[in-house]
Amino acid sequence: MQTNNWEKNRLHYHYTHDVNNSFGMVLEYEDDTNRQNLNGQWNHLFARSNTRTSQANLYLKSQLGIAKKGGRYAPNTEVGLAGDWETRKFFTSYAVTGRYANGIDDGSFHQKGRVGIAPYVAGYGELHTWLMLQLEHHPESFNDDEKVILTPLVRLFKGDYLVELGINNNGGPLLNWTARF
Amino acid sequence: MKYVNVILLIVSVSLPNVWSNSVEASKYGEIITAHVKGMVCDFCARGLEKVFKSEKAVSKISVNLNDSVVSIRMKPDKNLPDKRIKELILKNGYSVEKITRGDAKSETKT
Numbered sequence: 001m002q003t004n005n006w007e008k009n010r011l012h013y014h015y016t017h018d019v020n021n022s023f024g025m026v027l028e029y030e031d032d033t034n035r036q037n038l039n040g041q042w043n044h045l046f047a048r049s050n051t052r053t054s055q056a057n058l059y060l061k062s063q064l065g066i067a068k069k070g071g072r073y074a075p076n077t078e079v080g081l082a083g084d085w086e087t088r089k090f091f092t093s094y095a096v097t098g099r100y101a102n103g104i105d106d107g108s109f110h111q112k113g114r115v116g117i118a119p120y121v122a123g124y125g126e127l128h129t130w131l132m133l134q135l136e137h138h139p140e141s142f143n144d145d146e147k148v149i150l151t152p153l154v155r156l157f158k159g160d161y162l163v164e165l166g167i168n169n170n171g172g173p174l175l176n177w178t179a180r181f
Numbered sequence: 182m183k184y185v186n187v188i189l190l191i192v193s194v195s196l197p198n199v200w201s202n203s204v205e206a207s208k209y210g211e212i213i214t215a216h217v218k219g220m221v222c223d224f225c226a227r228g229l230e231k232v233f234k235s236e237k238a239v240s241k242i243s244v245n246l247n248d249s250v251v252s253i254r255m256k257p258d259k260n261l262p263d264k265r266i267k268e269l270i271l272k273n274g275y276s277v278e279k280i281t282r283g284d285a286k287s288e289t290k291t
Contacts, residue, residue, distance in 0.1 A: 016228075019274040050219025050276040052249050088221050088246065124223055124244040157224050180227055 001179075006149065006172030007032070007138075012041075020045045026063060032142075035104065037076050039065030056085040067101035076101040091116035091130060108140040116155065130155040134166070134174075145170055210240050210255035211283055215266055218276040220249050229273045236261060236269070249278075 003010040007030060014024035021044055028037040040063065047058040059082040067076035080097035091114065098109040116132035136149040151174050153166025160181070166174035220226050226244050229251060233242040238259035243252045251270070255261060267277045 019272055045274070048219070048274060050274075052218055052278070053221065055219040055221050055225075086221055121247075122223070124226065124246050126223075128223055160224075160227055162224055180224070 001177070003176045005151075005174045005176075006146070006168055006170060014041070014043075026065070032146075033069060035067060035069040037065060037067045037101075039063040039076060039078065054085065054087045056083070058083045061095075061097070063099075067104045069104045072103060074101045074104045076104075088121050089118050091118075091132065108138075110136060110138045110140075112136045125159065127156065127158045132164075132166075210257045210259060213253040213255065213261065213266065214281045215251045215253065215270060216278040216280070217249050217251055217270055218278050220244070220246060220251075220275055225274075229270065229275065232269050232273060236265075 001012040001014065003012070009029045009031070011027045012024055014022055016022040021042065024041040024043070026037065026039045026041050028035075028039075030036075042062050044060045044062075045057060046060055047056075049056040061078075061080040061082055063076070063078035065076045067074050076099070078097055078099040080095055082093065082095035084091070084093035086092070094111070094113045096109065096111040098107070099105060100107045112134065114132050114134045116130045118128065118130050120129065122128045132153050132155055134149075134151040134153060136151070138147055138149070141147050149168050149170065149172075151166045151168040151172075153164050153174055155162065155164045157163070160179060162176075162178040164174065164176040168174065217229075220229070223246060226246065230242055230244060233239050233251070233253055238255055238261050239253055240256045240259075241254040244250075245252070253261065253266070263280050266280055270277050
């Protein structure tokens, strides 16, 4: 999985151990602050609701690793809560994340929400298209125009491959892709 | 005697069909249909397809998101118990509404 946006470039390898737990490695580079993170990640699904037409999930996401900034290294920790609800036509998600790296980051948090709609309902194996709106809140950002970021995006997936393309309100691009093995 | 003749006639007409159906099932393997809850995302349902394909008794699997149904064709003379089917679906994070075999006559609600 790779995430590239106005804030960071992120490479993420994830292994799903069972339905409730997945483990991964995350390598991040943040453009603005010239900060790098190498973290191990554990995602824990602690609640799921299945109906014939929808699925809802609640996750605990935690990361532990090393942050590097300006030649300085520090232990890096991140903890977050995430939830989503989707049908074949509508999608919503919300995530809040806090992080701390002693001497590099004295504690910060950000939150992100998404709403999405599928313009058509595709069958299994066909090309799926979602139109989404992503709203991010970074209260500790140094730049005022980066405290709240709005990103319209298109999510496309077919088979084991997913791509997201978007441009935020500051003109910053978003390119995410995920491949399942 | 008239009734006996009628019964014999019905039996003689229907027996070849019954025999033919069992030969078909034996030749192609049984079709099991699992009605699944929570299967709304194609990208996520890929995992379900993979775990069923890795079962030795399974010949083919097809996923129908519109009807929330997974159809599993077994290899000839092979079987997959309802318990195992339910286990595989639950392991992928979905819930099982019911499982039907061959036709709707044999049905297990869960």
